[in-house]
Amino acid sequence: MSKSIFYHAGCPVCISAEHDIINLVGENNVEVVNIGEDRSRIQEAENAGVNSVPALVTPNGNALHINFGASMADVKG
Amino acid sequence: MSKSIFYHAGCPVCISAEHDIINLVGENNVEVVNIGEDRSRIQEAENAGVNSVPALVTPNGNALHINFGASMADVKG
Numbered sequence: 001m002s003k004s005i006f007y008h009a010g011c012p013v014c015i016s017a018e019h020d021i022i023n024l025v026g027e028n029n030v031e032v033v034n035i036g037e038d039r040s041r042i043q044e045a046e047n048a049g050v051n052s053v054p055a056l057v058t059p060n061g062n063a064l065h066i067n068f069g070a071s072m073a074d075v076k077g
Numbered sequence: 078m079s080k081s082i083f084y085h086a087g088c089p090v091c092i093s094a095e096h097d098i099i100n101l102v103g104e105n106n107v108e109v110v111n112i113g114e115d116r117s118r119i120q121e122a123e124n125a126g127v128n129s130v131p132a133l134v135t136p137n138g139n140a141l142h143i144n145f146g147a148s149m150a151d152v153k154g
Contacts, residue, residue, distance in 0.1 A: 004101065016139065017141060020135050020137075020139050020141055021141075023135065023136075023137070024081065024101070024102050024106075024133075024135060025101050025102065029101075056101075058097045058100065058101060059100075060097075060100070062093065062097050064094060064097055064098075064143050064144060065143065065144050065145075066141050066142065066143055067141060067142050068142075
């Protein structure tokens, strides 16, 4: 894949980080996924190494956890 | 300022994140500061809201803490 994926769950920390990441990386270079709403993608995020949101999975597959909004357990709970 | 500043302290988590951030943002758009070596800039990082490294301070002044390498207390200690 060539795009990064930004996973979030709609929390205020997430929204703030989303704006920063889009400004930095460019809107066309990042897919934004709200796993609070699109729960079918929670497993995909976990498989990518996402332990908390907001997180950015880079094109080379690294999970960068950014600040701290919510743990995956909180998102699933 | 128009550049982001990436603060790190040379730890493995920091170096990995540095590569990811440079790939994402572009080498010319980010200043990399090792506050483990350049200790005169620790205060500047703290003033920008950096609580742990690695962290990226965006052009609009937000501190994004990325994964977790070391607390500022560890860097100073």
